[in-house]
Amino acid sequence: RPALVLFRNDLRLEDNPALNAARLSGCPLVCVYIYETEGDAAFRRPGSASRWWLHHSLESLSSSIRSKGGSLILRSGRLVSAVESLIAETGACEVHASRRYDPAGLEADTELADALRDGDIPFYRHEGFLLHEPSSVRTSSNRFYRVFSPFARKVIPLVQDARPETCDLPFHFASPPESDKLGDYAFLPSEPDWASGFSPQWQPGEEGAQTTLQHFLSNGLSDYTVGRDHPGKYGTSRLSAHLAFGEISPRQVWHGVETAAPRNPGRGVTTFQRELIFREFAWHLLTNLPQMAWSNIDSRFDRFPWQEDANDPSLIDWQKGLTGYPIVDAGMRELWQTGWMHNRVRMIVASFLTKHLMVHWKRGEEWFYDTLVDADPANNAFNWQWTAGSGADAAPFFRIFAPVTQGRRFDADGRYVRAFVPEIAALPDKFLHAPWEAPDDVLSAANVKLGVDYPRPLVDHAAARQRALDAFKGLKDD
């Protein structure tokens, strides 16, 4: 009798513990992807950009499975109903899947485990999405970690020797049940095709993930410590979406970096591995504090006078990249055009939204969730709360990113702003990050009419900063 393998955030064949265990069971395989369309209150469908990625990633996985002689079966609906139907159709005797840690995924998997237990079908959940098991790491007082540095000190020795798992057994497939057609899920935009800028940037799928890793190991790792802060350079790995969809495992990345370490003697290796540990930390927090996805970890911020209206005009200007601050606008347009934004700029735009505009971080989190190809419920909520100041181990609220200073420091040659805000590209470097400071003759030489071709600043930096600090002071005084 066959074994069902449920692919979810592990859309790869290599180093896939759930798939390997099913192969080791000796049962013929039925490989399935279930597009879950219902769940508990915390359930969220993938955002629009993630659906674009998912479409291509499933195509790629499906073709890899075909090359081994099998096929990927697609189903949709509520997890438990879809699996029960598949068991009835195939006579499957066991189910394997990689473990999930988001509140809705956990809930759906618990519901499935209960239903399968009633039918005496084992449901095996395997590690593979993270380097560590979030429930297994505890402080000396048996609590979960709320502070990153001690967490990293504890976890790094545990994962230091992480290695991908290989499985040399041949693939053996059961005769496949009916499959939905991927195109019927309508994951790709049609009119307008807002994702036309994505394809030149990304190659979703396992092969693309490996190519991206190799490119980074050869070109970015040695200079990562410095290069990662400059959005105009290709200084980071760009592996985030591949990791979010599990097209590459964190073990493969970690081990790849370890193997490349002798060729990269600087601090790049440890700095990069620390970023991977940030991903672990975000998931550690979400597992232990599921409400982090929707409410302030620091409850003082429940009283903060956030602007919450989803139709707030300043929120819409921010989304469209029309705030009048070039580094903010470049970031928001990079996001819209490519489905990704550089980390330094994510921090700048998030600080701008939550502090300069005092819009609730939830509105920013939702926009990112919909528009990022790497949207990830733990990393996204964790980083939004970190920037807003309401999170565990968050940046202090009074640290407010000054967009002009940030732009001048990290995009000194203006390459990033010029790429995404072409209407001011002809301004000299000196005024590129603050066009309103340019004298009239400089503006007219660059063909820029402020307020016409490019907006004047939505808020004055100093006044907005003071307003946010006063609101924060109000929290402390209460």
Ligand code: FAD
């Ligand atoms: P690299 O610098 O090459 O880092 C390698 C990997 O480490 C990343 O792929 C990612 O998995 C992990 N990583 C790096 N930085 C962080 C971090 N600060 N927190 C957690 N993990 C990290 N990352 C997401 O994957 N999904 C999100 O939805 C997401 N939302 C964010 C929202 C905000 C407001 C901010 C400030 C950051 C967010 N990040 C998110 C974290 C970070 O910006 C991205 O992981 C990074 O920019 C991805 O590019 P990269 O793969 O080239 O990163």
